[in-house]
Structure formats: structure tokens, C-alpha cells
Amino acid sequence: MPKVKRRRKHKPAAPKTPLSLQAIASSLAGPFLKERLLGNLPLPVLEGFEAISSSESHPKGAILFVEGQEADGVFILSSGRVKLTTASADGKSLLLRVAEPGEMIGLPGTISGKIYVLTAEALEPIRVNVISRRPFIEFLREHGEAALRVAEILNEIYHATFRELQYLAHSGSAAAKLARFLLDAAASRGPSNDQLRARLTLTHEEIAEMIGVARETVTRLFASFKREQLIELQGSILVIADKAGLERLLRA
Numbered sequence: 001m002p003k004v005k006r007r008r009k010h011k012p013a014a015p016k017t018p019l020s021l022q023a024i025a026s027s028l029a030g031p032f033l034k035e036r037l038l039g040n041l042p043l044p045v046l047e048g049f050e051a052i053s054s055s056e057s058h059p060k061g062a063i064l065f066v067e068g069q070e071a072d073g074v075f076i077l078s079s080g081r082v083k084l085t086t087a088s089a090d091g092k093s094l095l096l097r098v099a100e101p102g103e104m105i106g107l108p109g110t111i112s113g114k115i116y117v118l119t120a121e122a123l124e125p126i127r128v129n130v131i132s133r134r135p136f137i138e139f140l141r142e143h144g145e146a147a148l149r150v151a152e153i154l155n156e157i158y159h160a161t162f163r164e165l166q167y168l169a170h171s172g173s174a175a176a177k178l179a180r181f182l183l184d185a186a187a188s189r190g191p192s193n194d195q196l197r198a199r200l201t202l203t204h205e206e207i208a209e210m211i212g213v214a215r216e217t218v219t220r221l222f223a224s225f226k227r228e229q230l231i232e233l234q235g236s237i238l239v240i241a242d243k244a245g246l247e248r249l250l251r252a
Helices: 018-028 031-038 043-051 107-112 133-142 144-169 174-189 204-211 215-227 243-250
Strands: 054-058 063-065 073-079 082-087 093-099 119-122 126-132 195-199 231-234 237-240
Touching (some): 043 144, 073 107, 073 133, 093 144, 093 204, 107 133, 107 144, 174 195, 174 204, 174 243, 204 215, 215 231
Antiparallel strands (some): 063 119, 073 126, 082 093, 082 119, 195 237, 231 237
16 A cells, blocks of 8 residues: 655644735636636635645655545645546556546545545646645535535536446446547537547556556557547547447447
8 A cells, every 4th residue: 555645734824815815716726626616606705715725735656645544634636637546356456537637636535524435646746735624624514605516526526436437347348448438538528610529638557547458458449449530639639530430339
């Protein structure tokens, strides 16, 4: 089991000003958090949220928390990516999803007051805003608007995790699993110029962990899909060239 990086205790913050409030709003304003948590909240609520937050930076490979650890707070990702994994029965690491800037990590365990159910590891240098459990729960009790946004985030986490588990439980071939992953990735971004496309931020190895196949299999299937003109790759941009063709793989 990876070692957990101990977080140092932070000194009490200096009195806040409107300028510092703008700074934290800017640093937290990823597309997910900006709409789900900070968007349209009253100024006093934002000030209260800022008062209980502290900022941390971590290098690539840093462990924010491990599966089974007592949940002691949430991490709001300002920059970088974090992979969220769980251990299978045979001890293998299964990638459930990758958190992007603006997402809140460790929320289910923190709300329940039990344990983190996943392991969170930095895929690259990251910056996070940390809120310890007790002040976070007290903040939600006092601010119904923020509590409602957090409930919406929990719903998003539930559906995202369920979708990733579908990849692992899917009884079809490796080609069907990859086809499902690519179709879902493109659909989540919406059509652009009547084409389904998405930016792939995961490596072949990370995709393999997510859909439960070998990395070599993912690389081989990408080459096959391109050769059969099912997809196009323009750098990191995935374009679904033949949606019907990929969908046929799901039924094979």
C-alpha cells in the first residue's frame, strides 16, 4: 500500500479581504466546481467557504489519501489531474476515473464520516484547496445553498463511478469495451460541427486500467480502429468517424 503523505497543520489564516476572495474563486473556478459549487452563491457564503479552505501543492505521484483511510476532509482540485483507483480482489489497481481541475475529491467519505473508498494519486504536479471534515460539515449545515450544490456533486460522482464500473463489468470483447469508452467520452463533450469528438487526456495504460484490459490491447485496438476508419486522432483530439461502426462492436 502506498505511503500516505501527511499534511502539515496550517497556521490560522490572516484576515480575508475581497481581493483574496476573488483569488480563491479564480483558483477554484474549474468548469465543474464553478457551476456546481461557487456559481451564484451569495457573497457571505463564498467568504465562509474561503475562510475554511487552505491551499496545498503536491508533486506527481503524491498520494492524497488511500482506500480504507479515515476520511478527514475534501480536496478541491485547482490544477493538474488525480487518478482515483480501487484494489481488485486479486490486488490489482483498477482505475475508476480521473479527476480534472475544478472537481471535489474525497466527498463521499467526508460526508459519511467513514473512510475513503478510493485511492487518490496525482498524475502530475497538482494544486488543491483542502477543507477539513468538521468545518466542512458545519459549513454545509449553516448554508443550505452550498449543501444543495454538494448533493448535486455527489449525484455526479455516483453516476460517473457507475459508468466506469460498467466498463469493468461489461461481458463483451476488449474491442466492445474500448468502443463503449470512446463513444461515452465523445458523447459527454457533445457534438462539434455535427461530429462527435473529445480530448483524450488519458494514456493507453490509463484507459486499459479503466476498461479492464492490457495496455498492449488498447494500443492494438486504437491502431485497428484507425485503420478501419472508425475513429480519427488529431493529436489528443478523438473524432468519431463512424459512430454506427463502433456501436456495432457493442453488439458483437
